[in-house]
Amino acid sequence: MFINIVSLFSKKLGARLALFLFTRPLKGRINEEQSDFLGTSFREELLVNGTPVMTYRWLGKGKTILLAHGWESNSARWQYLIEPLKKLNYNIIALDAPAHGRSGSSRFNALLYAEFIQGVAKKFKPDIIIGHSVGGMASAFSQSNPENSNLKKLILIGSPSEFTDVLKRYFKMMGYSKRTKNAIIALIKKRFNVETISFSTAKQLELLNLEGLIIHDEKDDVIPYHDAILINKSLKNSKLITTSGLGHSMNDESISNHIYEFLEN
Numbered sequence: 001m002f003i004n005i006v007s008l009f010s011k012k013l014g015a016r017l018a019l020f021l022f023t024r025p026l027k028g029r030i031n032e033e034q035s036d037f038l039g040t041s042f043r044e045e046l047l048v049n050g051t052p053v054m055t056y057r058w059l060g061k062g063k064t065i066l067l068a069h070g071w072e073s074n075s076a077r078w079q080y081l082i083e084p085l086k087k088l089n090y091n092i093i094a095l096d097a098p099a100h101g102r103s104g105s106s107r108f109n110a111l112l113y114a115e116f117i118q119g120v121a122k123k124f125k126p127d128i129i130i131g132h133s134v135g136g137m138a139s140a141f142s143q144s145n146p147e148n149s150n151l152k153k154l155i156l157i158g159s160p161s162e163f164t165d166v167l168k169r170y171f172k173m174m175g176y177s178k179r180t181k182n183a184i185i186a187l188i189k190k191r192f193n194v195e196t197i198s199f200s201t202a203k204q205l206e207l208l209n210l211e212g213l214i215i216h217d218e219k220d221d222v223i224p225y226h227d228a229i230l231i232n233k234s235l236k237n238s239k240l241i242t243t244s245g246l247g248h249s250m251n252d253e254s255i256s257n258h259i260y261e262f263l264e265n
Contacts, residue, residue: 023107023108023109024099024106024107024108025071025072025099025100025108026072027072027073028071028072028073028074028097028099028100028101029074029100029101030074030076030101030102033076034074034076035076037076037079038056038075038076040058041056041057041058041094042056042057042058042059043055043056043057044057045102046119046120046123047119048115048116048118048119048120049115049119051098051103051104051105051116052103052104053095053096053103053104053116053119053120054075054095054096054101054102054103055093055094055095055096055120055124056075056093056094056095057091057092057093057124058082058085058086058091058092059091060085060086060088060089060090060091060092061089061091062088062089062090062091063090063091063127063128063263064090064091064092064093064124064125064126064127064128065085065090065091065092065093065126065127065128065129065130065263066093066094066095066117066120066121066124066126066128066129066130067081067082067092067093067094067095067129067130067131068094068095068097068113068117068129068130068131068132068135068136068138068139069094069096069097069100069132069133069135070131070132070133070134070135070136070158071108071133071134072100073097073100073132073133074096074097074100074101074102075094075095075096075101076101077132077251078094080251080252080253080256081130081255081256081259082094084256084260088260088263090263093120093124093126095116095117095120097113097116097135097138098112098113098116103116110134110137110138110141110163110199111138111141111192111199113134113135113138113141114138114139114141114142114144115142116138117129117138117139117142118142121142121151125150126150126151127150127151127152127153128151128152128153128154128155128263129142129151129153129154129155130155130157130259131154131155131156131157131159132157132158132159132250133157133158133159133160133222133223133248134159134160135159136156136157136158136159136160136201137159137160137161137163137201139154139156140154140156140159140201140204140205141199141201141204143204143205143208143210144204151210152210152211153210153211153212153213153262153263154205154208154210154211154212154213154235155212155213155214155215155259155262156201156212156213156214156215156228156231157215157216157250157255158215158216158217158220158222158223158248158249158250159201159214159216159223159227159228159231160201160223160227161200161201161202161226161227161228161230161231162197162199162200162201162202162227162230163196163197163199163200164196164197164199165224165227167184167185167196171184201227201230201231201234202230202231202233202234203234205231205234205235206234206235208235209237210235210237210238211237211238211262212231212232212235212237212238212239213238213239213241213258213259213262214228214231214232214235214238214239214240214241215228215240215241215243215250215255215258215259216228216240216241216242216243217242217243217244217245217246217247217248217250218242218243218244219244219245219247220247220248221247221248222247222248223248225242228240228242239262241258243255
């Protein structure tokens with residue numbers, strides 16, 4: 001492993017290279033088919049801390065829903081859900097994450113994504129946020145801002161709970177040495193001035209007074225089902241729906257039906 005070799009000579013350089021790979025998506029830009037669908041929306045680019053954030057709106061007279069996609073994806077992934085929600089007259093907003101879709105930045109992390117969500121929420125004041133995967137984690141982190149106090153419901157689909165576990169899975173996948181892993185953790189602490197254990201969806205949700213719906217597949221091979229259990233226990237007024245065989249993407253009509261039922265109650 002090249003980065004492990006680099007770390008033998010310079011832990012700091014090895015950690016920077018590893019973190020660069022971890023925060024730089026290889027997919028998620030919009031293709032022609034996705035562009036056609038997103039072209040049915042009202043597009044508006046916002047600036048959040050100087051970085052452009054692309055938003056897409058399908059106008060309705062009902063409650064406002066904000067959609068936050070996951071890693072190496074973009075707002076078009078919500079097409080299966082947006083079309084039915086339009087018929088129910090919801091006011092729908094989706095945003096592209098940092099370094100995804102048509103949004104700016106060359107790097108991605110959940111805290112930066114949370115800032116994007118905060119900026120969009122400040123302008124459009126959603127009643128409901130739906131987040132998939134790390135979009136769910138970022139949605140939870142975004143609630144540290146009291147300006148988002150109008151939020152009533154939060155739906156998390158296949159979302160991770162503990163960032164430390166995300167890191168462990170990344171380390172294992174990449175085959176990093178103990179020296180490299182320790183250097184990465186030290187670099188994250190230095191950059192964000194906080195321990196990695198502090199990045200927790202479950203802990204973030206403990207004090208929030210929201211209605212929550214957690215949907216997770218028991219065979220999810222990207223984010224373990226155990227994460228959903230942790231989140232469900234922390235968000236007091238929440239319901240956990242367990243699926244089987246839908247994997248991590250969860251693009252299925254049955255998921256939509258669970259969401260509609262939750263929204264209408």
